[in-house]
Amino acid sequence: MPTILDIRHVSKFFGGLAANSDVSFSVEQGMIMGLIGPNGAGKTTLFNCITGFYPPSRGDVLFKGVRTNGLQPNQMCHLGMVRTWQKVRPLAKMSVLDNVMVGALARTTRLEVAREVATAQLEVVRLAHKAGAIAGGLPIGERKKLEVARALATRPALLLLDEVMGGLNPAESEEIIQLILELKRSGLTQMVIEHDMKAIMRISDRIVVLNSGEKLAEGEPQQIVNDKAVVAAYLGEEVA
Amino acid sequence: MNRRPPPVLRPRGVAALELVLFAAAVIALWCVPVFVKKPYVLHMGVILFLAVIQGQAWNVVGGYAGQYSVGHAAYFGVGAYTTMMLLELHHIAPWWGLGAAIANGVLLSLIIGTITFRLRGPYFVLASISMAEILRYAFLYYKDLTRGAEGFLLSEIPTLHLFGQEFEFVTKRPFYFVTLGLAAITIVANHLVQHSKLGYYFQAIREDQDAASSLGIGLTLYKSVALAISAAFTALSGGIYAMFVKFIAPDLVFGIDVSVQFVLICIIGGIGTIYGPVIGAMVLVPLSEVLRNPRGLVQVGLASPDSSFVQFVEAHLSNAHLLVYGVLVVVVILFAPDGVLGLLRRAGARLRRRREAQGEAGAAGA
Numbered sequence: 321m322p323t324i325l326d327i328r329h330v331s332k333f334f335g336g337l338a339a340n341s342d343v344s345f346s347v348e349q350g351m352i353m354g355l356i357g358p359n360g361a362g363k364t365t366l367f368n369c370i371t372g373f374y375p376p377s378r379g380d381v382l383f384k385g386v387r388t389n390g391l392q393p394n395q396m397c398h399l400g401m402v403r404t405w406q407k408v409r410p411l412a413k414m415s416v417l418d419n420v421m422v423g424a425l426a427r428t429t430r431l432e433v434a435r436e437v438a439t440a441q442l443e444v445v446r447l448a449h450k451a452g453a454i455a456g457g458l459p460i461g462e463r464k465k466l467e468v469a470r471a472l473a474t475r476p477a478l479l480l481l482d483e484v485m486g487g488l489n490p491a492e493s494e495e496i497i498q499l500i501l502e503l504k505r506s507g508l509t510q511m512v513i514e515h516d517m518k519a520i521m522r523i524s525d526r527i528v529v530l531n532s533g534e535k536l537a538e539g540e541p542q543q544i545v546n547d548k549a550v551v552a553a554y555l556g557e558e559v560a
Numbered sequence: 561m562n563r564r565p566p567p568v569l570r571p572r573g574v575a576a577l578e579l580v581l582f583a584a585a586v587i588a589l590w591c592v593p594v595f596v597k598k599p600y601v602l603h604m605g606v607i608l609f610l611a612v613i614q615g616q617a618w619n620v621v622g623g624y625a626g627q628y629s630v631g632h633a634a635y636f637g638v639g640a641y642t643t644m645m646l647l648e649l650h651h652i653a654p655w656w657g658l659g660a661a662i663a664n665g666v667l668l669s670l671i672i673g674t675i676t677f678r679l680r681g682p683y684f685v686l687a688s689i690s691m692a693e694i695l696r697y698a699f700l701y702y703k704d705l706t707r708g709a710e711g712f713l714l715s716e717i718p719t720l721h722l723f724g725q726e727f728e729f730v731t732k733r734p735f736y737f738v739t740l741g742l743a744a745i746t747i748v749a750n751h752l753v754q755h756s757k758l759g760y761y762f763q764a765i766r767e768d769q770d771a772a773s774s775l776g777i778g779l780t781l782y783k784s785v786a787l788a789i790s791a792a793f794t795a796l797s798g799g800i801y802a803m804f805v806k807f808i809a810p811d812l813v814f815g816i817d818v819s820v821q822f823v824l825i826c827i828i829g830g831i832g833t834i835y836g837p838v839i840g841a842m843v844l845v846p847l848s849e850v851l852r853n854p855r856g857l858v859q860v861g862l863a864s865p866d867s868s869f870v871q872f873v874e875a876h877l878s879n880a881h882l883l884v885y886g887v888l889v890v891v892v893i894l895f896a897p898d899g900v901l902g903l904l905r906r907a908g909a910r911l912r913r914r915r916e917a918q919g920e921a922g923a924a925g926a
Binding site for chain 2: 373395405409412413426471
């Protein structure tokens with residue numbers, strides 16, 4: 321499979337603090353890449369560097385073979401990369417359908433077309449029955465689905481999910497897992513930050529582990545579970 | 561799945577009814593000068609329609625795009641000075657001058673937008689205020705160009721020859737028709753913006769800039785478009801205002817109270833709605849006119865010359881209209897945070913619920 325995202329020696333400094341230092345890995349088309357690490361490991365910062373919210377301090381991000389450092393998030397979206405937010409960001413005063421239409425409008429100027437795309441996308445995440453509701457009033461589980469629907473409506477080639485299962489109950493998490501797997505079957509490449517180890521092991525084809533901003537390990541889920549350094553980072557040196 | 565509520569698009573019947581009501585209101589207002597000859601009434605009409613234009617204009621960038629500019633006097637003043645100076649210094653008729661006013665307003669909006677749209681929230685508000693203040697001081701200071709605080713007094717508006725007819729801008733009547741027509745156009749324009757990709761993008765920016773950006777919305781581009789539309793209409797209203805009141809000076813057209821008034825029209829009526837600015841103008845204009853000149857009430861026969869209300873207002877409030885604005889804002893924010901329109905909507909919803917409850921009770925009783 322060809323590489324869709326190539327992260328080469330990316331570092332991000334805030335003042336003297338290295339939130340990411342010299343992180344390199346690549347994501348192949350059609351796969352699900354898991355990104356894990358303890359709190360403060362630099363996962364979200366890396367997402368921000370990839371999606372254009374921060375320019376990397378050093379290193380390069382290549383998307384579909386093109387160097388994208390310095391591009392803005394809206395340009396990344398038009399190139400086919402979109403992210404969801406750990407802390408959900410619904411367009412609170414707009415309806416659920418309007419939220420998704422905003423995403424769909426990235427690929428069309430016609431409202432009717434956007435409305436069709438958005439309606440279809442809401443069916444995919446099973447939120448169609450809430451189309452007319454005001455987004456700010458949804459419970460957390462549905463807000464997370466809305467984030468995904470809105471992102472999908474931009475017709476991405478790469479979807480970055482930042483803790484999309486955080487704060488959900490087991491039934492809701494399972495629904496999201498099924499959704500992610502369904503999207504994978506349809507050919508969408510995904511990169512997933514997740515704290516729920518069981519879930520991430522189930523869905524990921526490969527996993528990258530970050531710790532204190534550095535890449536600690538990379539491999540298939542089975543390799544990661546048995547990696548001594550990873551276990552140490554999560555549970556402390558003695559256990560390992 | 562089957563019982564999906566009808567989203568966004570309202571039933572066609574409602575849209576048609578709205579159109580009919582809107583057209584009827586415009587036609588009715590168009591006929592007013594036939595029956596009412598009192599200049600004061602027509603004067604109020606012009607000021608009201610100008611306020612509608614200004615409110616609608618601010619609404620595009622403040623209401624939909626959520627960028628609370630409190631410096632729109634910049635575009636108003638530039639529109640007023642452009643039209644006035646072209647006429648007085650170069651003898652260019654105002655119908656051309658208004659075009660130049662719009663062009664200058666848009667140009668200025670691009671410059672101000674480039675500077676201020678880097679900032680968010682309160683910082684943007686402060687920057688927008690300072691832009692208008694800079695212009696006010698510049699127009700006061702560069703006397704050779706602008707005549708400073710002395711301002712410009714309009715000598716005469718030339719006669720307009722159009723379709724073989726002559727239009728004289730001497731009385732208030734022609735201004736009444738021009739401003740009414742333009743107010744109607746602004747409302748239609750606002751409606752079109754709201755029901756387009758632009759409207760969706762403006763609202764997305766208002767709700768969450770980072771989310772909007774991640775969904776492919778170029779923040780600076782779309783904010784600039786919103787500001788340019790807004791500035792165009794504001795500058796237009798400034799040019800007409802200059803021709804109508806026949807005197808402008810920096811403090812009159814660039815003052816912060818001018819900027820605040822534009823915002824207030826929307827806050828009072830309902831921010832981000834199509835009819836909010838109309839309602840806001842209908843509340844604010846009569847109020848401020850009465851406070852400024854309570855004798856107007858006597859002129860239209862609403863009060864007798866020795867009425868105690870007129871005397872009280874004249875003695876205590878006629879120079880305090882800004883104070884009354886302040887109190888009004890506090891009252892609106894406390895009791896009607898979504899403006900008069902929001903208040904009406906909530907009252908309507910409450911009424912409907914009560915009726916439904918009664919209907920259910922009646923059904924249960926039977």
